[in-house]
Amino acid sequence: MFKLIVRKELRTAVRDVRLQVSAVLLIGLMCTAVLLGRQGQQQIQAQRAAAQTAMYDVWLDQGEKHPHSAAHYGHFAFKPKPVLSFLDVGLDNYTGVSVFLEAHQQNEVSFSAAQDGNGTTRFGELTAALILQVLFPLLIIFLTFNTLSREREEGTLRLAYAQGLSMRRLFAGKVAATYLTVLLIFLPTMVLAFVLLYQSGGGVAAGAVGKLLALTAGYAVYFFIFVLLCALVSAFTRRSEVALLTLLGLWIVCCIVVPKAATSLADSLYTTPSQFEFRRDIDEGVAGGIDGHNPADERLATLKQEVLDEYRVSTTEELPVNWSGIAMQAGEEYTDRVYDREFSKIEHVFRRQNRLSEWLGFLNPYLAIRHLSMALAGTDFDHHVAFARAAEAYRRNFVRVMNKDMELNHHPGIAFGDYTRGRDFWSTIEPFSYELPGTAALLAHQWRSLAALLVWLSALVGIAIVFTPKISPL
Amino acid sequence: MLQARQLTKTYGDYPALQRLDLEVKGGEIYCLLGANGAGKTTTINLFMGFTAPTAGEVLVDGRRVVYSNQATNELLAYIPENLNLYGNLTGRENLQYFAGLSKKRLNGTEADELLRSVGLQAAATSQRIRYYSKGMRQKVGIAIARAKGAGNLLLDEPTSGLDPQASNDFARLLEESRQNGVAVLMATHDLFRAKESGTHIGIMRAGRLVHSLASREITLGELEQLYLATMQMDVHV
Numbered sequence: 001m002f003k004l005i006v007r008k009e010l011r012t013a014v015r016d017v018r019l020q021v022s023a024v025l026l027i028g029l030m031c032t033a034v035l036l037g038r039q040g041q042q043q044i045q046a047q048r049a050a051a052q053t054a055m056y057d058v059w060l061d062q063g064e065k066h067p068h069s070a071a072h073y074g075h076f077a078f079k080p081k082p083v084l085s086f087l088d089v090g091l092d093n094y095t096g097v098s099v100f101l102e103a104h105q106q107n108e109v110s111f112s113a114a115q116d117g118n119g120t121t122r123f124g125e126l127t128a129a130l131i132l133q134v135l136f137p138l139l140i141i142f143l144t145f146n147t148l149s150r151e152r153e154e155g156t157l158r159l160a161y162a163q164g165l166s167m168r169r170l171f172a173g174k175v176a177a178t179y180l181t182v183l184l185i186f187l188p189t190m191v192l193a194f195v196l197l198y199q200s201g202g203g204v205a206a207g208a209v210g211k212l213l214a215l216t217a218g219y220a221v222y223f224f225i226f227v228l229l230c231a232l233v234s235a236f237t238r239r240s241e242v243a244l245l246t247l248l249g250l251w252i253v254c255c256i257v258v259p260k261a262a263t264s265l266a267d268s269l270y271t272t273p274s275q276f277e278f279r280r281d282i283d284e285g286v287a288g289g290i291d292g293h294n295p296a297d298e299r300l301a302t303l304k305q306e307v308l309d310e311y312r313v314s315t316t317e318e319l320p321v322n323w324s325g326i327a328m329q330a331g332e333e334y335t336d337r338v339y340d341r342e343f344s345k346i347e348h349v350f351r352r353q354n355r356l357s358e359w360l361g362f363l364n365p366y367l368a369i370r371h372l373s374m375a376l377a378g379t380d381f382d383h384h385v386a387f388a389r390a391a392e393a394y395r396r397n398f399v400r401v402m403n404k405d406m407e408l409n410h411h412p413g414i415a416f417g418d419y420t421r422g423r424d425f426w427s428t429i430e431p432f433s434y435e436l437p438g439t440a441a442l443l444a445h446q447w448r449s450l451a452a453l454l455v456w457l458s459a460l461v462g463i464a465i466v467f468t469p470k471i472s473p474l
Numbered sequence: 475m476l477q478a479r480q481l482t483k484t485y486g487d488y489p490a491l492q493r494l495d496l497e498v499k500g501g502e503i504y505c506l507l508g509a510n511g512a513g514k515t516t517t518i519n520l521f522m523g524f525t526a527p528t529a530g531e532v533l534v535d536g537r538r539v540v541y542s543n544q545a546t547n548e549l550l551a552y553i554p555e556n557l558n559l560y561g562n563l564t565g566r567e568n569l570q571y572f573a574g575l576s577k578k579r580l581n582g583t584e585a586d587e588l589l590r591s592v593g594l595q596a597a598a599t600s601q602r603i604r605y606y607s608k609g610m611r612q613k614v615g616i617a618i619a620r621a622k623g624a625g626n627l628l629l630d631e632p633t634s635g636l637d638p639q640a641s642n643d644f645a646r647l648l649e650e651s652r653q654n655g656v657a658v659l660m661a662t663h664d665l666f667r668a669k670e671s672g673t674h675i676g677i678m679r680a681g682r683l684v685h686s687l688a689s690r691e692i693t694l695g696e697l698e699q700l701y702l703a704t705m706q707m708d709v710h711v
Binding site (some may be wrong): 001004008011012015016154155156158159160161162163164165166469470472473474 | 519522523524525542544547548550551552554555556557558559560562563567571572574575576577602615618622628
């Protein structure tokens, strides 16, 4: 009987011209967004990879110079455009694409698309995520709002009841059929996304397949939640127009009002310091410590004495190593500690803001899927932090290598300008590379969003099991 | 057999049905007459288990009807007043679907034969219901009821809005059901149809069955006078 209901519902749906038109439009829109998104992602990734290579060549070709000058000459790290960002750009437009890496200085990841783009960037792009998260629930609402209320209005519910059909079974059949319809509209796009991934080949695509599968599963759960929610409202609302208004109200609250309110609430509860305050705190912290260039520094003097004692000499000229190299590295490490402290503070604030939004996923499934989608697409805050940390680790390493060379090889008595290194030495620094976190790590990190979706799913299934036998045929 | 014993239904303070006693045996057609709000549809709804009685009980073939327990539904067939069915499905598909819900599987040929037996033209069986007239939809309703093969038939204003030809066709099908031993309870405004088709007639007013008589005991003119007099009488709640 369940199959009979599902078959009849699908047949009715397939013959519905409004559904045909909206399905074609939505599939077209989705495929366009995916194709354009993928093209854009590939272009941007190619540009960034080319820029990364070019900058590495610039590093190698910087000529003969002192290693510390090379550390100041610096290097660039470009954030790779995550392969699944063609489905969800997330925060990518706002978080910057590259960072200049140099001695003594931790620079911000800068040049975001929003910074460079026009006003429309800030209103969001037409991405698959926008369609899936915002427009699909709207489609589900229009497919489902009258699924039972219209049957009640038109008397077919009474006739079905009179035939001995249990209301729970009818509800289940309708939910299954609507969900299948939604999947038939949703899955072609995901198949297209898989095809595009496989076309790209290589290790990036291999890692992305698991994430795309998880993303597909996440959206499938999200849609099921909306189908259940809409069908329940339809089942217990006497008039279809009331059901529609109720669901549209819920959609506005879930997809527009709460996300904005959540951001404002997070901002007001956990205030982020300005860029100016952040830099000032670092500068003040560094000013109190070793900077490596200031011989009058008390900490530097203490360090110097320790080094002299270690080598049992009385002047730096007698040292078998280069004192400036040691001092530079000590300054670096002190600055790193200050930066880590201040960066942790600001990261903590951002993380608390994100956590609040993730917890609100238990009240609003849209927030849960948004976080999950951004994380799997590699465009959320955590990914940005991971890139910033990787770039900073790279900076610290190459500065340390430069300082170490200076310490060991720039012997006392050789003038600064007389000690130089060249391409062979610069090439000991590997090109910057950054691996996105794996699927398992991401999902473990997103447990709140996953739990929120599962709680929504379980709660609605529970409500449906308990209350659908009470659906009135009148 | 359909039985109501001291059947009462109130909505808040409003008495929709008061202490109704009624019995319809197999092979009988009991027509309930009355103005809007007299309690006819409430009676049908209580037999179908669409709503729970406030007091009293409803029995179908001796089995008590319990609200939201559909055990007795297999004994009943039902045709509502406005049978809309599913507009995007054909007459045949509608019949197959509703028959399937009562666990009666019909293939296309069986469905078409059944639809033709209730007077639907062969070409119409594969047309979508949205193009059917009300009379044609009612015929599909009869076919659904027949496919179920239940011994009791409940009809809620089945001829309202039908043209005379369609109404006559409907009466013929009803008579066939009666001859097959089906117990029929029909709510209607149509005095002529009640007199012509019914074996028994009940006149309801303000939730009460005021008169219950055999159809043969009364002429159409007398029925009309009795009906009008009943509508004007003061019924004490």
